[in-house]
Amino acid sequence: MDRPAFYRFHQGDRVLPFTPEEYDARLAGLRAIMAEAGIDACVLSSMHNIAYYSGFLYCSFGRPYALVVTKADSVTISAGIDAAQPWRRSHGDNITYTDWARNNYWRAILSVTGPGKVIGYEADHATLSQKALLDSFLAPSRTEDVAAATMRQRMHKSAAEIALIRHGAQVADIGGYAIRDAIRVGAREIDVAMAGRNAMELEIAKRFPDAEYRDTWVWFQSGINTDGAHNPVTARALERGDILSLNCFPMISGYYTALERTLFVGEVDDASRRIWEANVAAHEFGMSLLKPGASCAEVTEQINSFFAERDLLQYRTFGYGHSFGVLSHYYGREAGLELREDIDTVLEPGMVISMEPMLTLPEGAPGAGGYREHDILVLTDSGNENITAYPYGPAFNIVG
Structure with a gap:
């Protein structure tokens, strides 16, 4: 049996609290923050930032979630237990990671960011263990905390x-x-x-x-x-x-x-x-x-x-x-x-x-x-x- 680290499972109609244009405007603001700081990709992990930029409000239950934003893409990363619901409630793409192997979450993120990039993350939300995994899997050339800048945008x-x-x-x-x-x-x-x-x-x-x-x-x-x-x-x-x-x-x-x-x-x-x-x-x-x-x-x-x-x-x-x-x-x-x-x-x-x-x-x-x-x-x-x-x-x- 093929056991992938991650896959796409998209079904049903998309339903979001705001229009696609609203989310595009928010992402444009984030990409302006990224450009100013020289960031290639943002890996957002908090409920509030993922919901703000994608519309998806996750239920963690001990599992990590993310929104990965690059210059061209916006991708929510969700656990297999949620099936297609995160895609239906997300603006942009969605990747489901599996629990067949530990840290498939980071493998899914890596598939979007690529290795060796400048990565933005939320220092006020990422735990020490998750930051260590970010460094290990993504091998960033540099990391930048975007928590304060994204908060200012949300205000x-x-x-x-x-x-x-x-x-x-x-x-x-x-x-x-x-x-x-x-x-x-x-x-x-x-x-x-x-x-x-x-x-x-x-x-x-x-x-x-x-x-x-x-x-x-x-x-x-x-x-x-x-x-x-x-x-x-x-x-x-x-x-x-x-x-x-x-x-x-x-x-x-x-x-x-x-x-x-x-x-x-x-x-x-x-x-x-x-x-x-x-x-x-x-x-x-x-x-x-x-x-x-x-x-x-x-x-x-x-x-x-x-x-x-x-x-x-x-x-x-x-x-x-x-x-x-x-x-x-x-x-x-x-x-x-x-x-x-x-x-x-x-x-x-x-x-x-x-x-x-x-x-x-x-x-x-x-x-x-x-x-x-x-x-x-x-x-x-x-x-x-x-x-x-x-x-x-x-x-x-x-x-x-």
Whole structure:
């Protein structure tokens, strides 16, 4: 029996979230990066870059995947377990590698790059062992890290990307309303979270009938569980007076969007209302600062001063916002566009960024709990457009 190291298995119709012209434009941007650095071929291995340049969002399950881009070719490299699905969901060519022999993955990549070339790779994603295999199999004359350059490209959204992100923001709002309707004394966090997730997944299927559906999720926290932004859902039952944190995360073809809101069950005490209203005021102030020409660090320092004047800065827990696009809680983020003191990126039209101040007061303190509001804003020539519609603040979010 012939056991090839790799082969092509193409069947079915191709279905992608964007047009071929969109992917061609992204690849042209990558090839410009390659030309400037003198790179012959890029071997991209991260979920976010492979999805961005090809449309294919892989499920690793312990197997490596790649997108190999040369001056003429764009080829996804996928495992045999996936059959033709990667080809159907890829722009460009696709090669399937087999597991008849160890490292057939690298043999498939070599068939595209050839030996002795200048190879671009993602140093923030390639493990030490995979980098050693790259060096062994491809015998590059030189390697260049392209992670930062590709991130900078991804930070500037096309019109098609912004249109998809708008859909995501609208889907998140739908999840938020479903969660609000499910909040009542005695309901468990998991029950409320499922209501929001189900509503979003149904809406995504309605809007994108040809898409693949996966990864949409909700973090709904109550009481002490609100102290962290990424605390998982539990079976804790809601009680009257609880602080709540609503977090909706639709995933559409690898594109992440988010809605996050503070709520209370039935009533809110005076100390909690004071903290909540201060965080809402910081949220509104922060959104007013997001405009072209402002740096991430400058925006951060101004919000810091806002909180410091109210003796609340010590309760801030993380940066005030981040980029949106091909990213997720388990793969990829555009760290160059985060509202933190150590990020000096200057905001430009076409970027998409959140404003999400969060204050966490410890258990036992007046107003204890985690307070967070989150909107998504598209940077325009003169300012920003808020594409999140679900209301924030006490007037709408004391429920149940």
